[in-house]
Amino acid sequence: MIPCAQISNLSVSFHGRKAITHINTELPSEGITVLLGRSGSGKTTFLRALNRLNETIDGYEGSGKVSLLLGGKMRNIYSTESPDATELRKRVGMVFQVPNPLPLTVRRNIMLPLNLLPGSEKHRDEERMVRALKATGLWDEVKDRLDTPANRLSGGQQQRLCLARALVLEPEILLLDEPTASLDKRSSELIEDYLISLEKDYYIVMVSHSIKQALKLGSHFLFLRNGRSVSAVSKEDLPEGKEAERAMSDLL
Amino acid sequence: MTRVRLLRLLSFASAIFVIGSFALLMGFIFYHGAPMLNIKLFFGDTAPIDAITGARPAWDGIWPAFAGTLYLIGLTMALSLIPGIGCGIYLARYASGRRKEALSLAVDLLASVPSIVVGLFGFVLILLLRRTLAPDANTCITLAAFCLALLVMPSLVVVTRSSIEGVPASFVLTGTSLGFTEYQLLRHVLIPAAGKGILGGIMLAMGRAAEDTAVIMLTGVVANSGLPAGLGSKFEALPFHIFYTAAQYVDQNELLRGFGASMVLLILSAGLLCSASRLQRAMEKRWEGVK
Numbered sequence: 060m061i062p063c064a065q066i067s068n069l070s071v072s073f074h075g076r077k078a079i080t081h082i083n084t085e086l087p088s089e090g091i092t093v094l095l096g097r098s099g100s101g102k103t104t105f106l107r108a109l110n111r112l113n114e115t116i117d118g119y120e121g122s123g124k125v126s127l128l129l130g131g132k133m134r135n136i137y138s139t140e141s142p143d144a145t146e147l148r149k150r151v152g153m154v155f156q157v158p159n160p161l162p163l164t165v166r167r168n169i170m171l172p173l174n175l176l177p178g179s180e181k182h183r184d185e186e187r188m189v190r191a192l193k194a195t196g197l198w199d200e201v202k203d204r205l206d207t208p209a210n211r212l213s214g215g216q217q218q219r220l221c222l223a224r225a226l227v228l229e230p231e232i233l234l235l236d237e238p239t240a241s242l243d244k245r246s247s248e249l250i251e252d253y254l255i256s257l258e259k260d261y262y263i264v265m266v267s268h269s270i271k272q273a274l275k276l277g278s279h280f281l282f283l284r285n286g287r288s289v290s291a292v293s294k295e296d297l298p299e300g301k302e303a304e305r306a307m308s309d310l311l
Numbered sequence: 312m313t314r315v316r317l318l319r320l321l322s323f324a325s326a327i328f329v330i331g332s333f334a335l336l337m338g339f340i341f342y343h344g345a346p347m348l349n350i351k352l353f354f355g356d357t358a359p360i361d362a363i364t365g366a367r368p369a370w371d372g373i374w375p376a377f378a379g380t381l382y383l384i385g386l387t388m389a390l391s392l393i394p395g396i397g398c399g400i401y402l403a404r405y406a407s408g409r410r411k412e413a414l415s416l417a418v419d420l421l422a423s424v425p426s427i428v429v430g431l432f433g434f435v436l437i438l439l440l441r442r443t444l445a446p447d448a449n450t451c452i453t454l455a456a457f458c459l460a461l462l463v464m465p466s467l468v469v470v471t472r473s474s475i476e477g478v479p480a481s482f483v484l485t486g487t488s489l490g491f492t493e494y495q496l497l498r499h500v501l502i503p504a505a506g507k508g509i510l511g512g513i514m515l516a517m518g519r520a521a522e523d524t525a526v527i528m529l530t531g532v533v534a535n536s537g538l539p540a541g542l543g544s545k546f547e548a549l550p551f552h553i554f555y556t557a558a559q560y561v562d563q564n565e566l567l568r569g570f571g572a573s574m575v576l577l578i579l580s581a582g583l584l585c586s587a588s589r590l591q592r593a594m595e596k597r598w599e600g601v602k
Contacts, residue, residue, distance in 0.1 A: 115487050149490035159485045161449030161500065171499060172489040206602045228489065 063088035063232065063262035064109065065133065069123035071104050077118055078104040079286040081123075088128060090278025090294075091254070091263040095270070095311060101286040102266040106234050109264065110151040111136060111144045127151065128262065129231055149176075152225030153234045157241050158217035158249075160209035160224075165201050168209045168220060169227050191227035195219040195253050215246025219253065226257075233257070235265035239272065251276060270307045282310050343567065344574030352571045353377065368537040373572045375537050376547040379452070379522055380579065382539050383548055386456035387463065387520040388513075390554075395464040395516070396509065399471025400497065422465030430529035433458035437530075450531035452539050452546040458526045463516035466520040471514070474508025475501050510591040517583050521576065524550045549576045 062085040069082040079101035086092045094102045106111045108125055126133045127141075129150055134141040141147060149172075160168050169191060173184040192198040197219045201212070209220055218238060225233060235254070239247035254263065254276055267273045273280060278294045290310055297303040354362045355371025362369035369375060382594030398418070403585045406414055413562035433454050440448040478501050502509070532551045549572055 093326070110488065112484070112488055115484075145490045145492050147490075148488055153488040155481075155488075157481075159481045161482060162504065162599065163487060164600035167598075170600075172491070175491065175495050175499065206600060208599065208601065224489070 061088050061128065062086055063128045064264070065124075065126040066108075067124045069105075069108055069121070069125060070280050071108060071119070071121040072251050073113075073116060073120075074118035076121075077286055078270070079283070082283075082288045083099050083289055084281060084288050086262075086281070087279050087293075088265060089261055091258055091265060091276050092279045092281060093273040093277035094264065094266045094281050094282035094283060095273055095307070096311065099285075100283040103236055104285055104286075105283065106153075106236055106264065106266055109136075109232070109234055110153055111152070112148070127232060142275070149228045151232045151234060152228060152230035154218070154221050154225055154236065154238045156237045157220075158221050159215055160212075160217050160220055163209060164206050165209045165212070165220060166205040169224050172224065172228055187229075191223040192220075194226055194257065195223040196249065197223055213224070213246070215242050215249060218242060218246070218250060222250070230261065232262045232264065233262065237266050237268050240268055247272075270304055270311070274303055274307065280307070280310075314383060315479075317549075321451045330421045331437050334478070340570065340573050340577060343570035344572075344577075347567050347571030350572060352568060352575070365538045370535070373549065373552060373568070373575060375548045376552040376572065377575060377579070378538050379532075379546040380549045380576070382546065383456055383459070383519045383527070384517055384583075386452065386542075388517065389463045390456055391460035391467060391516060392513070395467025395512075398464075399468045399509075399512075400475060400502075402468065402472045403475035404493075404497065404501075418465050418468045421461065422469070424462075426462055426523055426525040426528075428456050429462050430526040432461075433526065433530040449543070450529070450545070451543045452531055453542045455527045455530040455532065455546070456520075458530050459520045459523060462523065462526060466475040466515050467512050470512025471505070471509050474505035474512075477508065478504045499598075503595070506591055506598075508597055510587060514584055514587055517587075518580055521580055521583070522550050527551060528554075549579070 064086040065083050066082055066086075069142060070080050071078045082105065094105060096102050104113060108121070109127065113119050113121060121137075123137075124135050125137060126135045129136075129141065129147075136147055142150070161170065161171070161267045166188070170184060173179055189198060192201065197216060201214060201220075204211075209217060212220060218241075222238070238254075239250050242250070251272065254265075257263065265276070267276075274294075274297075280292050281288060281292075282290045282292075293309070297306055350359060351372070353359070353372045353374045354369045357367050357369040357372065362372065362374050363365040395570060398414070402414060402418075412475055434450065437448050437450055437454060482500050482504060483496065486500045491500070525550055528551060531545055532548050533545045534547070534551070534555050536545040536547055553572050553576065556565060556572065560566045560569060
C-alpha cells in the first residue's frame with residue numbers, strides 16, 4: 060500500500076529544547092492514523108511538522124524529511140518540490156484542540172479563507188460553504204443564523220465549524236489535534252461520527268487523548284514517548300475487544 | 312476586611328474626583344463659551360459664504376483659526392499616519408533582537424521630547440535650510456505639521472504595536488493554518504482585530520495636533536493671517552488664538568470670544584472623536600460580517 064506520508068529522521072526543537080527527535084515512520088493512506096502519547100510526548104509538534112506550522116513559532120529549529128502524498132505524488136514539503144508553506148497549509152487542513160473560530164460571523168468564518176483564494180467567485184464560494192457545512196452536519200443548525208457571531212454557537216458546533224472551515228479549502232490531508240478534548244461526550248461522539256464519514260475522502264492524521272476514541276476511529280496507531288516514536292501498530296495486529304484497550308495502554 | 316473597604320473607598324473617591332474635575336471643566340467652558348456660540352463668533356461681520364470661500368477675510372471671526380486647525384490636523388495626519396502605524400506593525404511583527412530594542416528605545420525617547428523642543432527643532436531646521444538649500448524657506452503650515460507629526464508619531468507607534476501584539480495568538484495560528492500569507496494575516500486578521508486600539512492612538516494623535524500650541528508657535532502660526540493660502544504659507548489655529556486672546560485681550564467681549572473659541576475647539580475634538588469611532592464601528596461590522 061502507498062503511504063500518505065513518509066517521515067525520515069525528523070527532529071524539531073524550540074529554543075534548543077528537543078520536542079521530537081529522529082522520528083522515522085510511514086503513515087498509511089487508508090484509514091485514520093492516530094497519534095498517541097502522554098502529554099509532552101511531542102504529538103502536537105509531530106502533527107504541526109506535517110503542515111509546517113512549527114516554523115511560525117518562536118525559537119524553531121528543525122531537520123529531517125517529511126514527504127506527503129499531494130496531487131498523487133510524494134513530495135518533500137521542506138524542499139522546492141512542494142508548494143510553498145502557505146499553499147501547503149491550504150492543502151493540509153488543520154483543526155485544533157480548542158475551537159478557534161475568528162471573531163466573525165458564521166458565514167465570514169468560512170468565507171474569509173475562500174475569498175482570499177485567487178480567482179474566488181462569490182457564487183461558487185457560497186456553494187462550497189454550504190457543502191462544507193453539510194459535511195459537518197452544521198447546515199441545518201446554522202442556516203438561519205449565518206450572520207450571527209460564530210462564538211455564540213455551542214462548543215461542539217464551533218468545533219464542527221472549524222472542521223468545515225478546514226474542509227472548505229478542499230484539502231487532501233486533514234490534521235486533527237485532539238479535536239474533541241474540550242467537548243462534552245455527546246458533542247465528541249457527533250464529531251467522531253462525522254470524522255468516520257470523512258475518512259474515505261481525506262487522509263486523516265489525528266492526535267487523541269483517549270484510547271477508546273483511538274480504537275473507534277483509527278486503523279493505524281503511532282505511539283510517541285519523550286519525543287521519540289516508540290511503536291507503530293495496525294488495528295489488525297491488536298487483539299479483539301477489551302484486550303485491545305489493555306494492549307494499547309501497555310504501549311502508551 | 313478593613314483594607315478591602317479602604318481600597319474600595321479610595322477607588323470610589325478617585326472616580327468621583329475624575330468625574331468631578333471633568334464636570335467642573337466642562338461646566339466652566341460651557342458657562343462662558345456657550346452664549347458666544349453663533350455665526351458672528353465664526354465670521355464676524357463678513358458674510359459666511361464669502362468667509363468660507365475666502366473671497367473676503369473674516370477679521371473679527373475665528374473662522375480662519377478654525378479652518379487653519381482643520382488643515383493642520385489633516386496635514387499632520389497625512390505625514391504621521393503611515394510612518395507611525397507602519398513602524399508599529401514593523402515592531403510588532405517583523406523586528407527582533409537588538410534592532411527591536413534599539414527602535415523601541417528611539418520611539419520612547421522621541422515620545423519624551425517636550426513639544427517646545429520639537430518646535431525649536433523646526434525653527435532651527437528652517438534656519439539651516441535658509442543658509443543652505445533654500446534661502447527663501449520660512450516657517451509655514453507644512454513645517455508646523457511636520458513637527459507635530461514628529462510629536463504624535465511615537466504614540467501612534469506604541470499604540471499600534473501594543474494593539475497588534477495584543478491580538479490573541481490563536482488568531483495568528485488560525486490564519487496561518489488556513490494558509491494566509493503574512494500580508495493576508497495582517498490585512499484580514501491582525502489589523503481589523505487591533506482596529507479599536509489603533510483608532511484610539513489615532514484619536515490621541517489628532518487631539519494632540521488640535522491642541523498643541525508650543526510647536527506651532529515657533530513654526531509658523533500667526534495671530535492674523537486669514538485662511539492658509541497654501542502649503543508654504545502662515546496660518547492661524549484655534550489653540551494659538553485662545554492663547555493669544557488670553558494674553559492680549561483688551562475688553563470683556565474679546566475675552567468672552569476667547570471662551571467661545573475654547574468651546575469650538577472642544578466641540579471640534581469631540582466631533583472628530585465621534586466620527587472616528589463611528590467609522591471604526593462600521594469597519595468592524597464589515598469585517599465581522601454582522602448585518
